[in-house]
Amino acid sequence: MRKFEDVAVPEVAMRRILEAARLAPSSSNLQCWEVYWARDKGRREAFNEACLSQPAASTAAELVFFVSRPDLWRRNVEKLAAEFAGGAGASYYADVLPGIMASFSEAELSEWAVKSCALAAAQFMLAVGAEGLDSCPMEGLDPDRVRELLGLPKEAGIAMAVAVGKGRPEGVYGPRFRFPSESQVFEV
Amino acid sequence: MRKFEDVAVPEVAMRRILEAARLAPSSSNLQCWEVYWARDKGRREAFNEACLSQPAASTAAELVFFVSRPDLWRRNVEKLAAEFAGGAGASYYADVLPGIMASFSEAELSEWAVKSCALAAAQFMLAVGAEGLDSCPMEGLDPDRVRELLGLPKEAGIAMAVAVGKGRPEGVYGPRFRFPSESQVFEV
Numbered sequence: 082m083r084k085f086e087d088v089a090v091p092e093v094a095m096r097r098i099l100e101a102a103r104l105a106p107s108s109s110n111l112q113c114w115e116v117y118w119a120r121d122k123g124r125r126e127a128f129n130e131a132c133l134s135q136p137a138a139s140t141a142a143e144l145v146f147f148v149s150r151p152d153l154w155r156r157n158v159e160k161l162a163a164e165f166a167g168g169a170g171a172s173y174y175a176d177v178l179p180g181i182m183a184s185f186s187e188a189e190l191s192e193w194a195v196k197s198c199a200l201a202a203a204q205f206m207l208a209v210g211a212e213g214l215d216s217c218p219m220e221g222l223d224p225d226r227v228r229e230l231l232g233l234p235k236e237a238g239i240a241m242a243v244a245v246g247k248g249r250p251e252g253v254y255g256p257r258f259r260f261p262s263e264s265q266v267f268e269v
Numbered sequence: 270m271r272k273f274e275d276v277a278v279p280e281v282a283m284r285r286i287l288e289a290a291r292l293a294p295s296s297s298n299l300q301c302w303e304v305y306w307a308r309d310k311g312r313r314e315a316f317n318e319a320c321l322s323q324p325a326a327s328t329a330a331e332l333v334f335f336v337s338r339p340d341l342w343r344r345n346v347e348k349l350a351a352e353f354a355g356g357a358g359a360s361y362y363a364d365v366l367p368g369i370m371a372s373f374s375e376a377e378l379s380e381w382a383v384k385s386c387a388l389a390a391a392q393f394m395l396a397v398g399a400e401g402l403d404s405c406p407m408e409g410l411d412p413d414r415v416r417e418l419l420g421l422p423k424e425a426g427i428a429m430a431v432a433v434g435k436g437r438p439e440g441v442y443g444p445r446f447r448f449p450s451e452s453q454v455f456e457v
Contacts, residue, residue: 099450099454100450102453102454103447103448103450103453103454104447105391106391106394106406107447108406108408110446110447112447112448112453114453115453115454115455116453116454116455117455117456117457118454118455118456118457119457120456120457121456121457124457157448160448161446164446165443165446168443168444169442169443169444170442170443188376188379188380191376191380192376192379192380192383192426193408195380195383195384195387196383196384196386196387196408196428196429197387198384198387199383199384199385199386199387199388199391200387200388200390200391200406202388202391203293203294203387203388203391203392203395204391204395206294207391207392207395218294218296218388220296220381220384230457231457238380240384241384254357254358255353255356255357255358256356256357258298258349258352258353259291259292259295259298259300260291260300260345260348262287262288262291265290265291265300265302265303265304266287266290266291266303266304266306267303267304267305267306268305268306268308268309269305269306269307269308269309269312269418269419
């Protein structure tokens with residue numbers, strides 16, 4: 082959906098949608114992702130521009146950014162180790178996981194984090210649909226500018242922006258297309 | 270869910286679930302991902318072992334592998350350019366997209382492909398739930414062995430395995446935990 086009606090999204094709906102994202106599966110429960118909800122009306126135009134002024138961004142009632150945070154894995158391992166101390170999983174989080182994570186290269190960490198971030202973004206978009214609303218994921222954006230606007234370090238990956246609102250009929254530009262099942266699904 | 274009942278998953282349910290994955294959002298509709306459904310009973314044990322013999326793999330009725338294929342972007346750009354020729358989006362696919370994709374480094378391509386792959390995996394897992402079934406995503410696997418078993422080149426990323434079946438009560442090992450909303454969602 083690339084064009085939205087000038088209609089507000091109820092805050093309670095946005096909070097349910099964000100909660101669906103928070104509960105997404107996450108590798109070792111590390112949740113090295115964040116979502117930034119661009120609510121401040123005074124800053125919204127800057128965020129739209131960082132999305133290259135795509136109509137999906139500039140016409141949407143709400144705009145969020147899914148951000149992967151490979152740089153936060155140590156902090157989150159420590160949080161999980163503290164949370165699970167003395168219970169099921171304690172030794173995994175305290176003894177095993179730090180070694181696994183430390184063995185990743187920078188590129189591997191970055192790819193690992195974006196994977197869980199995308200799982201959350203997908204749950205977010207399906208929750209948007211469940212509210213009777215429409216969304217548009219956008220990877221075409223200026224990641225340096227988004228990081229600057231959000232005050233994030235260079236290690237933070239701007240995985241995608243997602244526009245949310247009530248879609249317009251003309252917001253679907255052409256026929257929707259997917260490759261046939263035979264080119265995506267293989268039985269082995 | 271880490272342990273499953275010894276109960277079959279109806280083939281028709283698996284096909285609906287795989288179809289939900291196929292329709293996932295995909296960056297520029299390039300769909301540089303594949304899913305391999307390990308159906309051959311004679312090879313299943315080898316796939317379980319490639320998942321490090323985790324109970325989630327060895328007890329599950331069905332097992333699939335989500336694979337990112339950054340190496341297939343040129344082929345898929347050409348398929349889209351052919352599909353959209355003469356219609357809306359024709360010049361994007363024929364003239365703009367090849368240049369965007371060619372500008373990506375190998376690491377960027379890899380991360381880009383796994384992102385769309387994870388969107389499909391998330392839709393897959395939510396579709397599993399919609400069928401009244403349970404799933405377990407597994408990133409703890411031997412990617413070289415999975416590539417070998419699937420006959421895939423080294424550029425193929427084994428994003429995750431997903432086990433599917435009817436979960437057992439004891440298959441949830443401990444309390445489910447997510448960081449609070451304040452550490453994941455930021456209003457800016």
